Amino acid sequence: MSLTLSLRTALSGLTAAQAALQVTSDNIANASTPGFTRKTVDLESRRVVGQGAGVQTGEISREVDEFIISQLRSQRSAVGEYSVRDRFLQQIQSLFGSPENNRTIPNGITELMTAFEKLAVTPEFAANAVEVVNAARQLGQLFNELAVTTQDLRLDADAEIERLVGIVDEKLGSIAELNAQITRATTLGQTTAALEDERDRLLGDVAEYVDIRVFSRTDGSVDVYTGSSRLLVSGGTAKSLTHSAATQVSASIGYVDPDDSAYPGAITGIFLDGTAAGDDITAEIASGRLKALIDMRDTEMPNLQSEIDRLSQSLSNEINAVHNAGTAFPPPSSLTGSQSFDGSDVFSATGSVRIAIVDQSDGTVVETTDIALGAFTTINDVVAAIDGMANASASLDSAGKLVINATTSGYGIAINEMDSAVTVIGTETRGLSHYLGLNDLFQANVSTSQYDGFSTGRQSSSTTAMGIAGTLTFAANGISTTAGYAATDSLEDIAATINANATLTGANIAASVVDDGGGRRLIVRDGDQDNFIITDSGSFLSTASMTSNATSASTVFSVRSDVITDPARISRAELSSAGGLAPGDIGITTGDSTIASDLAGILAADIPFSAAGGLSGTTTTFARYASSILSVQSTIAAEAENQLEFNNSFLTTLEARNSATSGVNVDEELANLIILEQSFNASARVLTAASDMLEELLNIVR
Secondary structure (H helix, E strand, O other), X not given: OOHHHHHHHHHHHHHHHHHHHHHHHHHHHOOOOOOOOOEEEEEEEEEEOOEEEEEEEEEEEEOOOHHHHHHHHHHHHHHHHHHHHHHHHHHHHHHHOOOOOOOOHHHHHHHHHHHHHHHHHOOOOHHHHHHHHHHHHHHHHHHHHHHHHHHHHHHHHHHHHHXXXXXXXXXXXXXXXXXXXXXXXXXXXXXXXXXXXXXXXXXXXXXXXXXXXXXXXXXXXXXXXXXXXXEEEEOOEEOOEEOOOOOOOOOOOOEOOOOOOOOOOOEOOOEEOOOOHHHEOHHHOOOOHHHHHHHHHHHHHHXXXXXXXXXXXXXXXXXXXXXXXXXXXXXXXXXXXXXXXXXXXXXXXXXXXXXXXXXXOOXXXXXXXXXXXXXXXXXXXXXXXXXXXXXXXXXEOOOOOEEEEEOOOOEEEEEEOOOOEXXXXXXXXXXXXXXXXXXXXXXXXXXXXXXXXXXOOOEOOOOOOOOOOEEEEEEEOOEEEEEEEOOOOOHHHHHHHHHOOHHHHHOOEEEEXXXXXXXXXXXXXXXXXXXXXXXXXXXXXXXXXXXXOOOOOOOOEEEOHHHHHOHHHOOOEOOOOOOOOOOOOEOOOOOOOHHHHHHHHHHHOOEEEOOEOOEOOEEEOHHHHHHHHHHXXXXXXXXXXXXXXXXXXXXXXXXXXXXXXXXXXXXXXXXXXXXXXXXXHHHHHHHHHHHHHHHHHHHHHO
């Protein structure tokens, strides 16, 4: 070997040691830097004409296990999802209360029942009526607070979706930029290790929000896909991800899947590189923070809302049915309905109702009439019959609510439902006073009607054949039409048949199929909020548990304002149903507690509940149904907490495995530093010796 070659060989050793020292120093300096991976320099033997000629530095490479990194991304998605679920569900728990918390709906129902029982024992005590009103108001407030907060949480979730989508979009753009830089560096033969570290860090961040798959390309760049194989990043190009948050939500406002005929809904989707239905990837997101937020907004919160709506609607309906069957003592001089009507609204009923004008001082009958309802076809017929009494007037006010007034001071109005049965939908009927809402205890705190929209209970599928056949008959102001259904028809088919009916379309009556928990339900509404009746020659209405639409029932659940103002209006007695009741007879007695006892009894009775939200159909008491809602929420919250704990533990294990492969061990690096220092010194000594020998040789030649 020539002295010149020796010099060059020693110099290459110095250069290689210097490069390795730089990498080792960088490793030590970044030992605690998140996302940094240990780097190594590939050293290659250099040969000239088959003879060793020193060493040359190769690529600076990262010590990584791509399989573990892929697992880490998937696990970060899982942890991101369950951390969001846990946070939201804990918020619900804090609002809904725990089983031992006194301020819960089950306890509120029990307190109302206790108040009715006290009223039944001593109906003449005014304080007992006040206690009933207070218990009813507190229960209403619990329903209202839970419903409002549920919708607030949905709105928060949607706003969070918009924020996170913006973050993901920004990070995808950064990944595309890094791809371009890595490709350029690879082409120029420059190191890309630091750029790849930054890209992996960003990919891990994105995985926390949405499930992704990553594929490497030969030019050093990567392609990023969603779990459903939608392309997010290709080389140096990133697709845009967008979502516009809703400004308000309610129980009747939600996201609609692109496959649904009602698409788009009031809540928009998450769009990938466009705004068409085909660009909506909301339903395709399978894990990550976004998945949890979507589930909270579109499933968990609506489930809870549906359950409390079902409870509040059933509670209101059953209590009002009993309350309308009785009267206060003394009976009020005026009754105002809670339901709105047009005078020409269709009316269908059987049986008769008893209305009496009584002396408020002692309950003596002044005038009584039993009104047969079978021949009446419109609300105007009902109004005219009542208005025909000598000591009472009846009319619809500006809101379409029936108002009955005793025309003489000191007289009151009492009603006995008798066997009156007014058709609501199908075979569901109500007594006349209940139908009109004349003596309701609970009512909606907004002007509305229970007869302008109907909903089925939750069905497991909207595309499976119902297996029943028949004809639905729709009767409304000035119209009557039918819509047939066959045994092969599904919920979607029945909705389509209703919407294809020109008469119904002209009356602005439309059907839609919406999500409800793990299933679907059919809603039929009049867009003009006009009342209508549906009857059935088959069994669809009963099989599907179709009744007045309960959507938002808990939001507007409240005690009637006139009852709050005057607790003495609480029903406790019953107008005599004796045959031949005549003026001068005792119609009501002050100690009668028949209705107060019945009100307490209905709260202890088993009531049928159709499927709603995450609860199956069942027959149980109101308090037990409310407890089941609380119990289900507690179970869901506990499951989310357990899953978060488990997935965090697994993530920690994966991070430890990754650190063992990619992390910097400072002790090892320091030991390597000593070896490199010795190598550098040895190469320097060789270089010095070769230089001295070369100089000596030159001196000899001279």
